[in-house]
Amino acid sequence: MRQEFDGDADLYDRVVAAGNIQDDPPDGLIYHCAAVIGDKVRVHDVWRSQEDFDRFVQDRLGPAFEQVAPGRMGQGTPPETWELHNTIDGR
Numbered sequence: 001m002r003q004e005f006d007g008d009a010d011l012y013d014r015v016v017a018a019g020n021i022q023d024d025p026p027d028g029l030i031y032h033c034a035a036v037i038g039d040k041v042r043v044h045d046v047w048r049s050q051e052d053f054d055r056f057v058q059d060r061l062g063p064a065f066e067q068v069a070p071g072r073m074g075q076g077t078p079p080e081t082w083e084l085h086n087t088i089d090g091r
Contacts, residue, residue, distance in 0.1 A: 009036050011069060029045065
């Protein structure tokens with residue numbers, strides 16, 4: 001999944017904290033990374049399923065956004081999703 005929204009590192013960090021996402025990763029999340037590029041935050045995730053991602057948005061991300069920045073959820077590019085063919089973990 002790839003998505004971009006208007007914001008900065010502070011907004012991103014506050015949403016992550018409000019949703020307790022760092023300390024309690026959502027079910028089905030395999031990998032997450034985010035970068036601040038100018039006045040945008042770009043997020044790339046790998047999820048076990050579309051259903052896991054949808055549940056996370058409904059149950060945790062949406063409420064966290066609403067707590068931190070009311071009305072800002074959905075003010076970005078729509079999430080782009082696709083099936084992965086392969087991943088390589090370089091650790």
